[in-house]
Amino acid sequence: MPLHTLLFLQILQNVILFSIFIFVGLYLAKRVGLGMPILESWLEGKEAKTYLKSILGISIGLGVLVGVLLIGIDFLFSVFTKPITVVQIILPPPPIWQGFLACFYGGICEEVAMRLFFMTWLVWIFCKIKKTREGKPTNLDVWLAIIISAILSGLGHLPITSVLIPITPLIVVRAIILNAPAGIIFGWLYWKKGLESAMISHFSADIILHVVFPLFI
Numbered sequence: 001m002p003l004h005t006l007l008f009l010q011i012l013q014n015v016i017l018f019s020i021f022i023f024v025g026l027y028l029a030k031r032v033g034l035g036m037p038i039l040e041s042w043l044e045g046k047e048a049k050t051y052l053k054s055i056l057g058i059s060i061g062l063g064v065l066v067g068v069l070l071i072g073i074d075f076l077f078s079v080f081t082k083p084i085t086v087v088q089i090i091l092p093p094p095p096i097w098q099g100f101l102a103c104f105y106g107g108i109c110e111e112v113a114m115r116l117f118f119m120t121w122l123v124w125i126f127c128k129i130k131k132t133r134e135g136k137p138t139n140l141d142v143w144l145a146i147i148i149s150a151i152l153s154g155l156g157h158l159p160i161t162s163v164l165i166p167i168t169p170l171i172v173v174r175a176i177i178l179n180a181p182a183g184i185i186f187g188w189l190y191w192k193k194g195l196e197s198a199m200i201s202h203f204s205a206d207i208i209l210h211v212v213f214p215l216f217i
Contacts, residue, residue, distance in 0.1 A: 025112065025116035028121060029120045031124060032136070038051060038052055038194065055196070056200065058193070059197045059200035059201040059204065060201070060204045063208070064205070066182045066186075066201065067206070067213070070182060070209060071208070071209070071213055077174055096214065096215070099209075100207075102206065106206045110153070111202055114153045114183065115198050120145075124137075126138075126141035129141075142191050145187070146187030147184065149187060150181075153180075154177075154178065154179030155172070158171070186202050
């Protein structure tokens with residue numbers, strides 16, 4: 001298949017897939033008290049700059065914390081276990097500009113898929129099973145959705161990992177431990193501050209991981 005045809009089909013597939021994620025996510029989010037307050041305010045013609053300023057500090061701060069935490073966890077894995085990856089030996093580190101562009105994928109695409117769509121869908125399902133007297137999801141509903149989506153987010157990184165190294169139980173555990181804390185923090189931000197806050201935080205974490213940290217390697 002010609003490269004331009006393959007590229008077109010891949011873009012079309014992603015557009016369709018993420019359109020479904022966004023439509024279903026926003027549709028269900030309104031029913032369980034989640035959403036995108038900044039986007040919603042903008043669409044309704046309301047002022048959103050004040051709210052954006054109010055979430056920047058905690059979003060960026062927690063994102064930086066996540067980045068540093070993941071670097072620390074990865075270091076502990078390398079210290080207390082034998083080397084489980086040869087990616088750094090086989091592949092040279094990517095240019096900084098590529099790492100910067102990758103931050104947008106994590107901050108936007110992963111948050112749309114894992115938080116707006118999947119976490120919202122789980123909250124909606126759990127709310128059908130048990131809800132408050134006001135018809136809203138319970139805190140347990142939301143926390144279960146946060147934790148499950150965080151774990152699955154870690155497992156979602158395994159397919160690309162399998163291209164580079166064999167998947168072993170230790171690799172699976174490492175993927176979950178590395179990604180679950182981030183997913184829990186981003187999920188909490190989505191719950192309490194809105195999806196935009198989770199996106200900003202995820203982007204900030206990826207800046208630490210893919211732009212700042214490589215400068216010191």
